[in-house]
Amino acid sequence: MHQAAGSIIRPGWRRAGALALLGATLLAARPSRAADAPDPAAGRAIAESGVLTGHVGCSACHLMNGAGQPDVGIPRLAGFTAAYLEQQLGFFATDKRASIWMAPYARMLTPKQIQDVAAYYAGLPEPPSVESDPAGDALRARGKEVFQKGNMSKGVMPCGGCHGPAGQGMGTFAPHLAGQSAPYLLEQLRHWHQGRQRDPMGKMMATEAHAMTDSDMQAVASYLQSLPAPGAGGAK
Structure with missing residues (x-):
């Protein structure tokens, strides 16, 4: 059986058409980076x-x-x-x-x-740290010591080992803490001290805070609140 001259489809054209259709389909299916x-x-x-x-x-x-x-x-x-x-x-x-x-x-x-x-x-610039009350200097000094050196006699490791020497954090593993609210930090530390993991990432913190005394938790929270944003003058 012979095809009419007007209906002949050459193999090369068929292949090119199929490739063009495939390309169009893939482009349509690919998610838009701008939209996402x-x-x-x-x-x-x-x-x-x-x-x-x-x-x-x-x-x-x-x-x-x-x-x-x-x-x-x-x-x-x-x-x-x-x-x-x-x-x-x-x-x-x-x-x-x-x-x-x-x-x-x-x-x-x-x-x-x-x-x-x-x-x-x-994307927001970090606001200035809260003004520190001079009466709390001794408390913050103790907090700085625990944050930077830990309390090895109690089995408390230096907080800065994970959260950075200036409290700048390490991505999702150890969040940025410099300038954070002292009451908020103290509340979290007390929860971990009581054995609450808080979230799936909290097992390490529960272990760490369990060995801290309440006075050291208060000191670390006060010290961290006093820290400026990284790059805005360094740690106090």
């Missing part, structure tokens, strides 16, 4: 207004500049890496980290919204 990239502007809107009508945004507690409220133990977010903030929001959203305050808000966010708000807060 964090959007700090969208994160700012979430921080300011939240995602549901009638609910406040993150800034109601952590403020738009990410400074938190040190006097009442609400942590600073500016200065943390986006990866760490994403990780912790994910823990709250999946009940791997318990909090009557944070869990409900984290559950409202999609994974993309978590990524966006983390990018917003991570």
Whole structure:
């Protein structure tokens, strides 16, 4: 049987058409990097207004500049890496980290919204450290000693071994602590001291804090709050 002249499809043309179709299909299926990239502007809107009508945004507690409220133990977010903030929001959203305050808000966010708000807060300049009361100089000096040298007689390792000599942290493994709220830090240390792991990353901290005295926990928290942001004058 012979094909009509107008309907002849040469093998080379068939192969080229198939390759073109395959290429178009792959391009359509490939995710757009631009679409998946964090959007700090969208994160700012979430921080300011939240995602549901009638609910406040993150800034109601952590403020738009990410400074938190040190006097009442609400942590600073500016200065943390986006990866760490994403990780912790994910823990709250999946009940791997318990909090009557944070869990409900984290559950409202999609994974993309978590990524966006983390990018917003991570991109903020870190606010100045809280002014230190001279009356607490001795306490902070003890905190500096424990942070840098540990308390080997009690089996407490130097905190700076993981969190960095200036409290700058190590990504998601050991978060940035310089300038963090002393009441917040003390609360976390006391929870770990009591054996609470807090989140899947907390086993090491529970072991470490278990050996600390309460006075040393207070001292370390006070010292860390007094530290400036890395690159803004160094550790005190």
